Amino acid sequence: MARCTVDVESDRESLFVRERQGLVRLAHAITGSNLVAEDVVHDAYLRWADRPNLVNPGGYLRTIVVNLSRDSIRRRNVAERIRLDRPVPLGEPELDETWALVRTLPERYRTALALRFYEDLPEREIAELMGVRPGTVKSLIHRGLARLRKELGS
Amino acid sequence: MNDALEDRLRRTYDAVAERTSVDAFEPPTGGGRGRRPSSPRRLAAPALVAAVVAVLVGGLVVIDRRGEESPASSAAGHVLPTLLPNADVGPTGLSGGGPRLVSIASTADTDVIEYASDDLDVSIRVDRAPVPDVAGEPVSVRDGEVATVDAHDEGGLLRWNATNGPAVTIEWTGTLIGGVDGIVEVVHGLLLVDEATWATATEHGGFTEEEALLRRDLGPIEVFVHGDLQSGLWFGVDAGLNYRGLVPPSCVLLGPGGDLDTWAVMTRFSSGTATVMWRDEIVEDVQISPFVTGSAFGVGVVERSEVDLGRSVGECEEAS
Numbered sequence: 098m099a100r101c102t103v104d105v106e107s108d109r110e111s112l113f114v115r116e117r118q119g120l121v122r123l124a125h126a127i128t129g130s131n132l133v134a135e136d137v138v139h140d141a142y143l144r145w146a147d148r149p150n151l152v153n154p155g156g157y158l159r160t161i162v163v164n165l166s167r168d169s170i171r172r173r174n175v176a177e178r179i180r181l182d183r184p185v186p187l188g189e190p191e192l193d194e195t196w197a198l199v200r201t202l203p204e205r206y207r208t209a210l211a212l213r214f215y216e217d218l219p220e221r222e223i224a225e226l227m228g229v230r231p232g233t234v235k236s237l238i239h240r241g242l243a244r245l246r247k248e249l250g251s
Numbered sequence: 252m253n254d255a256l257e258d259r260l261r262r263t264y265d266a267v268a269e270r271t272s273v274d275a276f277e278p279p280t281g282g283g284r285g286r287r288p289s290s291p292r293r294l295a296a297p298a299l300v301a302a303v304v305a306v307l308v309g310g311l312v313v314i315d316r317r318g319e320e321s322p323a324s325s326a327a328g329h330v331l332p333t334l335l336p337n338a339d340v341g342p343t344g345l346s347g348g349g350p351r352l353v354s355i356a357s358t359a360d361t362d363v364i365e366y367a368s369d370d371l372d373v374s375i376r377v378d379r380a381p382v383p384d385v386a387g388e389p390v391s392v393r394d395g396e397v398a399t400v401d402a403h404d405e406g407g408l409l410r411w412n413a414t415n416g417p418a419v420t421i422e423w424t425g426t427l428i429g430g431v432d433g434i435v436e437v438v439h440g441l442l443l444v445d446e447a448t449w450a451t452a453t454e455h456g457g458f459t460e461e462e463a464l465l466r467r468d469l470g471p472i473e474v475f476v477h478g479d480l481q482s483g484l485w486f487g488v489d490a491g492l493n494y495r496g497l498v499p500p501s502c503v504l505l506g507p508g509g510d511l512d513t514w515a516v517m518t519r520f521s522s523g524t525a526t527v528m529w530r531d532e533i534v535e536d537v538q539i540s541p542f543v544t545g546s547a548f549g550v551g552v553v554e555r556s557e558v559d560l561g562r563s564v565g566e567c568e569e570a571s
Contacts, residue, residue, distance in 0.1 A: 114276055122268040131271055168383065187266040195263040203403055205422065214257060215264035228363055230353060233372050236424055240405050246256055 109154060113142055116155060120162045126211040127166040129200035130182040137165045163208065163226050170204040198248050206241035213238050329362050329449035330377045330419060331442040336433035337371055337426075355453050362449075371425035372406075375437075378418040385410045385420075390431065392438040402431050409434050416443055 117138060124134035141161040151157045170179065184200060187193050199207060205227075212223045213234075220238075224231040335350055350366035350373050357363075362377040385408055387401030398411035406424035409431075413419065419441065427433055444452070 117276055118271075118273050121273045122271045125271045126264050126267055134271065135274055170386075185267060185270040187263065187270065189266070191259065192263045192266050195259055196267060199260070199263065203401070203406065204408070205406065205424065210260065211264065214260045215268070228356070228376075229372075229374060230365060230367070232367065233365075233374075233424065236372065240424070242256060242260075244405070245260070249256070 109146070112154060113145070113158070116158060120159065123159070123211065123216060124162050124166045126215045127163065127208050128169050128179055129184065129196075129207070130179040131185060132182050133169050133179050134166070137169055138162055141165055160226055163212070167204055167208055167227075170207065194249065195245070198245055202241060202244065205237050206244065209234055209237035210241045328417065328443050328445045329357075330364075330375065330417065331444055331449070331452055332364065332375055332437060334437050334439070335366060335373060336423065336437060337368065337428050357449075357453065368425075371423060371427065373421065373423045373437075375441075376420040376422070378420070380418070381412045382410065382418040382420070384412065390435055392435055393441075398435075398438060400431055400434065402427075402434075407431070407434070409438070411438055413443070 120138045120141070121131075121134050124137040125131050128134055128137065141158060144161050145151075145154070145158050148154075148157065179200075184193070184196055187196055199210065202210070208227060209223060212218045212226060213220075218226070220231045220234045223234045227234065229237075337350065350368040350371050352364070353367045354365045355362070360379055362375075364375045366373045366375075384399040385401050387399040387408070389397045390400050390409070392398045392411050396411065396414060398409050400409040401407055402409075406422070407427075408423075409421045411419045419438065421434055421437055423434065429436075
């Protein structure tokens with residue numbers, strides 16, 4: 098039995114190691130900060146490790162990362178860290194300009210846009226992850242894009 | 252069909268992902284709890300970051316301590332909204348125009364109630380454990396408590412960690428007539444209720460049908476709440492000829508009716524007492540009967556036979 102437990106834990110850790118880079122990237126896309134993204138995924142692991150009997154551990158892990166990323170933007174202290182963390186240079190002025198604007202969007206827009214245009218998730222899945230209706234996701238994406246379009250003058 | 256902006260956004264995210272650095276994974280030991288070890292990059296962050304974090308660690312300690320001081324808060328109740336922004340505000344709160352109820356999702360830890368209209372989406376989330384405040388401006392909400400609000404042109408978020416109660420997060424997307432004040436009014440109109448009341452209010456898939464959520468005989472009068480989360484809650488007092496709707500969260504004066512020298516007082520919190528100021532400026536703390544156990548409201552009956560009928564009770568609305 099003990100061996101079985103060890104194997105399960107080992108499998109879970111392997112899963113986390115496999116998923117980790119993608120999760121940090123996702124958290125980075127939402128929070129706008131590489132530093133905060135790594136913290137988010139670390140904290141997500143701790144919470145995830147406390148839940149041994151998950152039907153879909155990978156999906157649950159991603160949900161925690163999305164939720165913690167959203168909370169990070171809302172938390173006063175972490176928001177300040179994000180603001181002070183310089184955005185990574187992306188090598189193209191056009192992309193740097195876009196990223197700088199994305200980082201200033203309200204949390205809900207940032208989350209919806211990252212899940213749609215980075216993760217390529219359909220609105221239904223984004224709605225489930227964000228805990229809102231698909232119609233709300235559609236509205237958030239539409240309004241987020243409109244805001245970027247206005248700022249970028251395109 | 253993708254437009255140029257969407258393509259640009261995808262390329263931006265791809266570039267961000269490519270440049271995202273990921274530290275080596277070190278599984279936490281000793282039970283798994285602990286902060287992530289600092290990376291060289293993290294240590295090289297500006298000293299200002301450290302200072303900010305240090306200040307804010309203090310804030311987190313306060314939050315944690317608050318949780319320890321009020322263990323009951325984790326078991327605090329649910330919230331029934333009685334007012335919504337952009338709705339006709341009257342005795343029935345949610346009635347008239349404005350967003351309509353679209354969903355209720357409830358778990359052991361949270362409730363999420365969503366409303367929507369063509370111009371406005373509103374979600375009210377209730378966490379039964381305290382959650383960190385949002386980055387935003389402080390605003391005063393009911394009974395001098397403070398919430399934080401982050402508002403912008405297209406929406407916003409307000410979070411209120413109620414003392415000895417749940418954490419309430421109201422998010423809205425769309426045009427908010429009346430600005431943030433409208434959301435603060437929503438907070439004022441929240442009714443905290445216990446599990447049984449919540450279950451009654453949200454039955455039938457989120458709608459109650461033609462039945463009172465609560466009905467309490469208080470002797471000479473009967474007070475009740477009925478309605479639903481779609482069309483609104485109706486707080487009523489029935490004293491024979493004086494059938495009257497109450498407007499939460501204001502207190503209410505009922506009377507005079509028939510031979511009654513009875514006044515119904517509705518207070519925001521069920522502390523067991525209500526402060527009543529009579530027309531002769533005598534202020535009294537009077538006992539009130541608990542209306543909803545564990546709720547934020549109390550309704551009680553005040554009897555003061557020597558007073559003239561028609562006097563006002565504090566800031567209450569006269570219900571004659």
